[in-house]
Amino acid sequence: MRISELPEIGTKYEIESPKGDKVAVIFLTTGEIELYVLEGV
Numbered sequence: 001m002r003i004s005e006l007p008e009i010g011t012k013y014e015i016e017s018p019k020g021d022k023v024a025v026i027f028l029t030t031g032e033i034e035l036y037v038l039e040g041v
Contacts, residue, residue: 014038
């Protein structure tokens with residue numbers, strides 16, 4: 001898991017499965033959550 005602080009936006013977590021699938025979850029400062037599929041099989 002990789003964690004990145006996004007100034008004035010929130011915190012981004014990038015997660016990779018053992019199969020190589022990658023997703024990013026961004027917790028926004030507004031309380032909302034965004035989910036992105038970066039790579040998938």
